[in-house]
Amino acid sequence: MRLLVTGSAGFIGSHLVDRLLSEGHEVTGFDNFSVGQPEFLADARRSSKFHLIHGDILNETTIAKAMQGVDLVFHLAANADVRFGIEHPQKDLEQNTIGTFRVLEAMRHAGVTQIVFASTGSIYGEPDTFPTPENCPFPVQTSLYGASKLAAEGLIEAYTEGFGLQGHIFRFVSILGERYTHGHVFDFYKQLLDHPDRLDVLGNGKQRKSYLYIQDCLDAMLLAIRKSNGRLNIFNLGADEFCTVDDSIGWICEHLSLNPRRAYSGGDRGWIGDSPFIFLDCSMIRNLGWKPHLTIREGIIRTLEYLRQNEWILNRRREV
């Protein structure tokens, strides 16, 4: 199969490319390198089965060209920062909603009929049901990011109905692991390098979050694509556990043998639109036979170890 991965130089995208190549597929990577890192594709570029297109999904010509001869699209290109939506509301709309529309249109014109989409548990806003199942009560959006991903889901759904596409939509918790260059582990590690005796924490530290290790995430996605063949297939992807921000700080500090003073910004949300409790019901994907191999704690430590061994990334990657 010939596969296109948008956002191929990103955290999840680059791991996915590596995995798909290891399974023998022909893979085209597509990235505008606004966030993606060329280094993440170093292994992939050594494979003769990998082709890289430097382009933006918003550019109709480039994305149309990339779509030629493709069997399936993994659409991962996105603005993935949930936190800064209100600083630049247009970014989520453009990169996530309109970007997905451009990908769908390019698929339609090229006759590509299968899309796999990286959505997010953020579209549940602040749900009442925990763990939150895929068919929970109609949620209310609390972030521009969630709203933009919900809009993208809606487009994909309408395209499956209107144009006969097949879609796999995965609603992720935060994914952890090597090459994860934003989120709280990244923030905390960067802070502790600067000032090992103090850690600034957004919120009160009691926010409960769920995470999943990247390889477990890829296992789940590939299993679901193989086993689930409806026109539209929606899966939550997360661990069957959660931790508090304080738990995570404890694990990080223990691993680094540090004991910083914790300076909380206060409140039960880290930022406007932050969900104080994220915990997804993943029984649908578990019922296909998947389970994660790493705990949240192990995923956090792997992320931390990657950052320790790749300090170049701390300066390269800007938040926002």
Add this chain to the structure above:
Amino acid sequence: MRLLVTGSAGFIGSHLVDRLLSEGHEVTGFDNFSVGQPEFLADARRSSKFHLIHGDILNETTIAKAMQGVDLVFHLAANADVRFGIEHPQKDLEQNTIGTFRVLEAMRHAGVTQIVFASTGSIYGEPDTFPTPENCPFPVQTSLYGASKLAAEGLIEAYTEGFGLQGHIFRFVSILGERYTHGHVFDFYKQLLDHPDRLDVLGNGKQRKSYLYIQDCLDAMLLAIRKSNGRLNIFNLGADEFCTVDDSIGWICEHLSLNPRRAYSGGDRGWIGDSPFIFLDCSMIRNLGWKPHLTIREGIIRTLEYLRQNEWILNRRREV
């Protein structure tokens, strides 16, 4: 209060303008007249309290200017044709999703904090629960139109959270009445003028739909805005009844004293993305003390009578 109505020359918009003026408000109408009819604003233009801006919500400069000094925005401008989405997928995205974004951004920059939004029961796709309540299980989109309105709802919700706006979102069934210039009554009447002995019907005639008369719709909206003061207020608006397409044909033909042969296109959907059953649970708005005054049948007859007395509209208004 100074009110801005986008889509003010449309079916619902023009009735809303008339109502708001009759209540003594200062009203600015905003329309690009792509679908709206100047004649619908004939009464309004006789009022010194009415100001009309000929402009497009997608034009940032024009919409920014319109927002000056406004207290509340009724955002009704939209592509309102659910049926033709797959013929021009970009139209719903642009006019409904991006259009709503432009309105929200203009509000934010001008410091306008209240938005009333015309959404749709189409965002429920093909629900399992009837009547369908606002908090039904997370729906799947079946039309580009529904997807674009869902995206707009998500944006409004994220803006209420992120920027402190107050939002009222109304999910309408099809609204009936004077000036209603699309939908099945319009289609059928036009057909019966052309060939009174034959009526082409999309689907098998068994589709069950709910409708609401325009003045009942306005009563409900204005009541909800007065009585419901949460940051985000979402209401279904419809009748507590539904009818089949065949019921409606029967009433129309009886009223016109015609007995055409019915030629069904077949299938339980009129078009791709058509929902074979629309019936909303409106107990939330009913609990505020509202109830409709006209039955669906009466609303259909009023629509028909309007068309009989205003045949100019049949040639003016193109579908799509």
